[in-house]
Amino acid sequence: MKLIVQKFGGSSVRDAQRIRNVAEIIADTYKAGNKVLVVLSAQGDTTDDLIEKAQEINPRASKREMDMLLSTGEQISIALCAMALEGMGLPVVSLCAWQVGIHTTAVHSDARITKIEAERIQRELDKNKIVLVAGFQGVDRNGDVTTLGRGGSDTSAVALAAAFRADLCQIFTDVDGVYTTDPRIVPDAKKLPAITYDEMLELASQGAQVLHNRSVELAKKYHVDMEVVSSLERKPGTKVKEVVNMEKTNIAGVAKDTSIARIAVVGLAHNPGVAFRVFDLLGKAHINVDAIIQSIGRESSKDISFTLPRADVEEAVKVLENNKSVLRFDHVTVEDKIAKVSIVGAGMMTTPGVAAKMFEALYDANINIQMINTSEIRVSVLIDEENATAAVRAVHEKFFGGED
Amino acid sequence: MKLIVQKFGGSSVRDAQRIRNVAEIIADTYKAGNKVLVVLSAQGDTTDDLIEKAQEINPRASKREMDMLLSTGEQISIALCAMALEGMGLPVVSLCAWQVGIHTTAVHSDARITKIEAERIQRELDKNKIVLVAGFQGVDRNGDVTTLGRGGSDTSAVALAAAFRADLCQIFTDVDGVYTTDPRIVPDAKKLPAITYDEMLELASQGAQVLHNRSVELAKKYHVDMEVVSSLERKPGTKVKEVVNMEKTNIAGVAKDTSIARIAVVGLAHNPGVAFRVFDLLGKAHINVDAIIQSIGRESSKDISFTLPRADVEEAVKVLENNKSVLRFDHVTVEDKIAKVSIVGAGMMTTPGVAAKMFEALYDANINIQMINTSEIRVSVLIDEENATAAVRAVHEKFFGGED
Numbered sequence: 001m002k003l004i005v006q007k008f009g010g011s012s013v014r015d016a017q018r019i020r021n022v023a024e025i026i027a028d029t030y031k032a033g034n035k036v037l038v039v040l041s042a043q044g045d046t047t048d049d050l051i052e053k054a055q056e057i058n059p060r061a062s063k064r065e066m067d068m069l070l071s072t073g074e075q076i077s078i079a080l081c082a083m084a085l086e087g088m089g090l091p092v093v094s095l096c097a098w099q100v101g102i103h104t105t106a107v108h109s110d111a112r113i114t115k116i117e118a119e120r121i122q123r124e125l126d127k128n129k130i131v132l133v134a135g136f137q138g139v140d141r142n143g144d145v146t147t148l149g150r151g152g153s154d155t156s157a158v159a160l161a162a163a164f165r166a167d168l169c170q171i172f173t174d175v176d177g178v179y180t181t182d183p184r185i186v187p188d189a190k191k192l193p194a195i196t197y198d199e200m201l202e203l204a205s206q207g208a209q210v211l212h213n214r215s216v217e218l219a220k221k222y223h224v225d226m227e228v229v230s231s232l233e234r235k236p237g238t239k240v241k242e243v244v245n246m247e248k249t250n251i252a253g254v255a256k257d258t259s260i261a262r263i264a265v266v267g268l269a270h271n272p273g274v275a276f277r278v279f280d281l282l283g284k285a286h287i288n289v290d291a292i293i294q295s296i297g298r299e300s301s302k303d304i305s306f307t308l309p310r311a312d313v314e315e316a317v318k319v320l321e322n323n324k325s326v327l328r329f330d331h332v333t334v335e336d337k338i339a340k341v342s343i344v345g346a347g348m349m350t351t352p353g354v355a356a357k358m359f360e361a362l363y364d365a366n367i368n369i370q371m372i373n374t375s376e377i378r379v380s381v382l383i384d385e386e387n388a389t390a391a392v393r394a395v396h397e398k399f400f401g402g403e404d
Numbered sequence: 405m406k407l408i409v410q411k412f413g414g415s416s417v418r419d420a421q422r423i424r425n426v427a428e429i430i431a432d433t434y435k436a437g438n439k440v441l442v443v444l445s446a447q448g449d450t451t452d453d454l455i456e457k458a459q460e461i462n463p464r465a466s467k468r469e470m471d472m473l474l475s476t477g478e479q480i481s482i483a484l485c486a487m488a489l490e491g492m493g494l495p496v497v498s499l500c501a502w503q504v505g506i507h508t509t510a511v512h513s514d515a516r517i518t519k520i521e522a523e524r525i526q527r528e529l530d531k532n533k534i535v536l537v538a539g540f541q542g543v544d545r546n547g548d549v550t551t552l553g554r555g556g557s558d559t560s561a562v563a564l565a566a567a568f569r570a571d572l573c574q575i576f577t578d579v580d581g582v583y584t585t586d587p588r589i590v591p592d593a594k595k596l597p598a599i600t601y602d603e604m605l606e607l608a609s610q611g612a613q614v615l616h617n618r619s620v621e622l623a624k625k626y627h628v629d630m631e632v633v634s635s636l637e638r639k640p641g642t643k644v645k646e647v648v649n650m651e652k653t654n655i656a657g658v659a660k661d662t663s664i665a666r667i668a669v670v671g672l673a674h675n676p677g678v679a680f681r682v683f684d685l686l687g688k689a690h691i692n693v694d695a696i697i698q699s700i701g702r703e704s705s706k707d708i709s710f711t712l713p714r715a716d717v718e719e720a721v722k723v724l725e726n727n728k729s730v731l732r733f734d735h736v737t738v739e740d741k742i743a744k745v746s747i748v749g750a751g752m753m754t755t756p757g758v759a760a761k762m763f764e765a766l767y768d769a770n771i772n773i774q775m776i777n778t779s780e781i782r783v784s785v786l787i788d789e790e791n792a793t794a795a796v797r798a799v800h801e802k803f804f805g806g807e808d
Contacts, residue, residue, distance in 0.1 A: 016460040050480070054487055056420040061487035068498050069483035072476035076454070079473035083458055083465035094472050098502060099547050120547065143503050143524065 002167040003125070004029055007039040007135065007157035012172055012231040013077050014044030022231060023084035025172070026130060030090060035125050037164060039135040039157040040081055042073025063108035067137075067147045071096075074134035074153070082132050092130040095120065097137040097145075102156070104138030104146045111138050111146035113155065116163040125164075133160060151212025158215045162222035169219065169226045170237075171211060176230035177238035178203065178210050181254040185389050186396045192252060194239040199252040202344040202378040216240065251345030251354065254396045256388050258339045260290065261313045262371070264305040265320060267330025277327055278304060278320075285319045287312045291340075291373035291380065301330070305371065307382065310336055338370065339388035342380040343395060355379045361398035367391050406571040407529070408433055411443040411539065411561035416576055416635040417481050418448030426635060427488035429576070430534060434494060439529050441568060443539040443561040444485055446477025467512035471541075471551045475500075478538035478557070486536050496534040499524065501541040501549075506560065508542030508550045515542050515550035517559065520567040529568075537564060555616025562619045566626035573623065573630045574641075575615060580634035581642035582607065582614050585658040585800045589793055594804060596656060598643040603656040606748040606782040620644065655749030655758065658800045660792050662743045664694065665717045666775070668709040669724060671734025681731055682708060682724075689723045691716045695744075695777035695784065705734070709775065711786065714740055742774065743792035746784040747799060759783045765802035771795050 006029065008022050022040075030036045050069050054061050078094035085092040101117030124131045135153030138146045148155050154171055161169035178200065179189040195203075197220035204213045210228055219226050219240065229237030268274050275294060282289055290307040308316060313334055320332050348354045358379055362369060367390065371382035383391055410433065412426050426444075434440045454473050458465050482498035489496040505521025528535045539557030542550045552559050558575055565573035582604065583593040599607070601624035608617045614632055623630050623644065633641030672678050679698060686693055694711040712720060717738055724736050752758045762783055766773060771794065775786035787795055 016457070019461060053420070053480075053484060057423060057484050058487040058491035060491070062490055065483045065486045065490065065498060068486070068500075069480060072479050072483075075476050075479075076457075076473060079469045079476075080457060080461050082469045082472070083462040086466055086469065087462035087464070094469060096472075096549075145500075 001033060001035055003035045003037065003164055005037045005039065005157050005161040005164075005166045005169040006172060007153055007170065008041065008172045008231055009153065009174075010041040010044050010047070011174055013040055013081065016080075018231075019077075019081050019084050022172075023081060023088060025231065025234075026081075026085060027088055027090055030130050035128075036130045037121065037125070037160055037166065038081070038130065038132045039153055039160060040074060040077040040132060041135050041153040042070070043077055043080075046073040046076065064144060067108045067145050070147055071134070071137040071145045074136050078132040078134050085130055085132075090130060091128060092132065093124050094132040094134075095124075096134045097156075098139040098143075100133055102133075102138045102159070104140055104148070106140040106142065106144070106146065108144075108146055110149035111140065113138060113148070113159045116159060118163065121160075121164065151214050154212050154215035155218060158218045158222075158224050158226065161224045162218065166224065169224050171215075171226060171228050172231035173210065173228060174230070174232070175210060175228070176233055176235060177228050178240075179253065180400050181392055181396045182256065185256070185392050186254075188400075189396065190400060192238050193236070194241065195252050196243065196346045197240060198377050199344050199346055200240045202342070202375065203253050203255050211240070251343045251348060251399050253344055254392050254399070255342045255344065256339060256392045257342075258385055258388055259310055260307045260338065260340055261310045261334060261336035262305055262307050262338055262382065263313065263316055263320075264303055264333045264335070265327070265329050266303045266333060267301045268304060269328050270302050274302070274327070275304060277323075279306075281319050281323055281327075282316060285315060287316050287319070291371065291382070293371055293373070307338075307340065307371075337385045338382055339385045339391075340380050340382055341388060341391045341395060342378050343399070344378045346377050348377050348379070357398055358395055361394045362391055365390055365394035367394070405437060405439055407439045407441065407568055409441045409443065409561050409565040409568075409570045409573040410576060411557055411574065412445065412576045412635055413557065413578075414445040414448050414451070415578055417444055417485065420484075422635075423481075423485050423488050426576075427485060427492060429635065429638075430485075430489065431492050431494055434534050439532075440534045441525065441529070441564055441570065442485070442534065442536045443557055443564060444478060444481040444536060445539050445557040446474070447481055447484075450477040450480065468548060471512045471549050474551055475538070475541040475549045478540050482536040482538050489534055489536075494534060495532060496536065497528050498536040498538075499528075500538045501560075502543040502547075504537055506537075506542040506563070508544055508552070510544040510546065510548070510550065512548075513551055514553035515544065517542060517552070517563045520563060522567065525564075525568065555618050558616050558619035559622060562622045562626075562628050562630065565628045566622065570628065573628050575619075575630060575632050576635035577614065577632060578634070578636070579614060579632070580637055580639060581632050582644075583657065584804050585796055586660065589660070589796050590658075590800045592804075593800065596642050597640070598645065599656050600647065600750045601644060602781050603748050603750055604644045606746070606779065607657050607659050615644070655747045655752060655803050657748055658796050658803070659746045659748065660743060660796045661746075662789055662792055663714055664711045664742065664744055665714045665738060665740035666709055666711050666742055666786065667717065667720055667724075668707055668737045668739075669731070669733050670707045670737060671705045672708060673732050674706050678706070678731070679708060681727075683710075685723050685727055685731075686720060689719060691720050691723070695775065695786070697775055697777070711742075711744065711775075711777075741789045742786055743789045743795075744784050744786055745792060745795045745799060746782050747803070748782045750781050752781050752783070761802055762799055765798045766795055769794055769798035771798070 082094040103115040104111035135156040177191040183189040226240040292306045367387045486498040507519040508515035539560040581595040587593040630644040696710045771791045
């Protein structure tokens with residue numbers, strides 16, 4: 001008998017009809033002879049409604065009380081979904097994080113799971129019950145409610161799958177899998193039957209928003225087989241696992257990220273420790289820097305460029321300017337009309353010519369490359385934002401064009 | 405330093421403005437140098453909205469899952485109210501029943517409190533925090549969420565006041581206290597400064613809907629001083645306690661109940677055990693019988709009359725008819741156009757002529773009495789429903805008319 005963990009997001013449970021649909025998926029999995037452990041998010045707009053209520057009363061409410069408030073959303077979802085399964089005559093029990101014993105750090109609104117107790121869930125599974133667990137929430141060592149931050153319910157699901165050594169952790173979403181690129185941009189984008197953790201991580205951090213990196217990292221660490229699958233259509237999704245037997249192509253997908261900007265610090269002294277000081281200051285200001293390129297500029301000085309989320313540009317420039325006397329640079333330039341296009345694939349580095357093939361596609365499309373940045377399984381280029389869509393299409397066509 | 409327990413009902417916290425108002429009352433109590441322990445109900449229509457969501461999915465949902473669902477309402481209230489107090493710069497913490505350790509029986513939707521743990525609340529009070537507790541909810545020995553049924557938040561408040569030996573348990577409501585009768589019927593009804601537990605119990609069970617009997621019974625058992633007070637106007641309410649120094653009058657109030665019916669079982673055999681069998685059968689069918697009168701009818705037979713909630717009439721008649729062969733009666737009559745008018749007062753039985761004064765008032769008003777039923781601190785009469793309002797006015801005028 002297999003144990004399947006299934007996670008349904010907010011839009012999958014947004015109203016009574018969608019909840020009944022979710023209950024049917026769960027029921028089918030259960031009736032097929034599996035043990036089923038389900039993680040649910042809050043219904044559609046519930047979280048937003050609760051945040052609005054809080055804003056009206058106190059826009060600077062403590063994170064502890066926000067967690068207390070927001071955690072009711074998932075509790076409502078599990079109770080309603082349990083009722084739907086009861087209506088189908090199936091044995092079911094809903095459990096909040098404190099009832100399971102999902103222990104976390106005490107960092108309200110961004111807690112990390114430290115331990116999951118087995119006892120209660122195991123007892124219910126042993127009674128052949130379908131177990132519904134409230135996602136996104138935990139309980140800290142003080143007995144206070146915490147929430148896990150962005151991607152929290154995915155993380156709850158993978159953590160439970162790891163704790164109970166589930167055979168599969170299915171993440172149900174609006175999309176039916178992971179594609180070779182965004183199907184809204186390239187209509188003949190192909191759904192991947194499978195992808196490795198590392199490819200998924202690179203795709204996600206390069207702009208594909210199917211799964212949160214945090215949950216994929218956890219899945220990789222504990223060898224949890226995941227599947228991204230549609231809650232609306234019954235068809236196979238994309239498996240995310242350790243090793244994937246890639247056949248005809250050696251890249252998994254093409255991703256685009258237009259939420260970034262580039263900052264250049266021009267005219268830094270050509271001394272040791274300059275780069276350290278720049279990124280140490282930015283790190284202390286909680287600014288997440290992505291690609292970094294250092295080039296030697298004029299005599300005895302150098303320039304450092306880096307990309308970062310556009311939302312952080314203002315703060316980053318402030319940090320740099322405030323420390324101009326310490327860092328001793330000439331000036332800072334900001335370029336925010338840029339985009340990053342990446343190809344991701346596990347076999348990339350062992351297959352010669354992959355990067356060259358990408359650059360050729362861009363050259364043929366007459367798209368200028370501003371910066372290049374690579375990892376073991378990824379090649380990213382920085383280009384003008386206005387060329388982003390054309391670049392994705394050209395690169396996708398180059399790698400996937402002949403297939404079907 | 406005194407410890408005050410304050411309970412606010414659903415209408416007192418129904419929106420942001422009302423929550424701010426409640427926060428101000430709490431803040432004033434705290435700033436006056438008291439320790440404050442607060443119990444909150446769910447916001448206005450929240451419970452109804454949640455019930456509607458459940459109905460849409462499964463009208464016969466289990467009580468366990470209903471409790472899981474409904475308990476979120478109080479959790480939302482305590483979090484929002486905590487945020488309001490945080491906005492006023494006051495130290496505050498909100499706690500669900502499972503965090504406090506409000507242990508109950510495992511009877512979902514109608515649980516009884518078995519034990520309240522002191523540790524968590526005491527720790528927070530010792531830190532000089534205002535403590536907000538979710539009313540209406542508890543946790544059973546399985547670690548499942550329970551709810552306390554009707555009047556649950558009042559019961560939570562009194563139980564907490566008893567457990568922490570609070571100096572006062574204030575129940576904030578829409579009305580500003582307990583009146584000598586319903587002010588909608590008798591405009592010059594007077595607010596009582598104080599009333600005994602027993603009087604409050606009799607008034608409540610005779611139709612006054614200010615406090616639930618369950619909370620008053622608990623307050624009586626543990627000698628908790630209560631006060632019924634308005635959440636909208638800052639003025640003294642009505643104290644409910646062990647002994648009240650009643651001065652000018654020896655009755656506390658006049659109550660009316662028009663939700664009852666009378667059933668007569670006519671022509672029962674005049675044998676021992678007949679009354680036992682009748683009420684044993686009704687009791688097993690969970691029918692709450694109020695006043696009982698047994699009269700000898702024709703030779704060798706007797707009639708038994710009793711009052712009961714109108715909602716139970718159909719079931720009661722069915723029980724009686726189904727057991728006609730065992731009980732051996734002639735026939736059953738039902739009268740549901742009746743009302744019960746009661747006077748309640750602790751000093752009643754030691755003050756001669758109180759009952760006679762009530763009967764005189766009804767005689768003067770030309771109102772016929774069908775049945776009389778008394779307890780140590782109450783006299784009730786059964787009259788035609790159409791005379792109920794006139795009867796209350798006449799009796800109230802007789803006892804309170806000259807006062808001011």
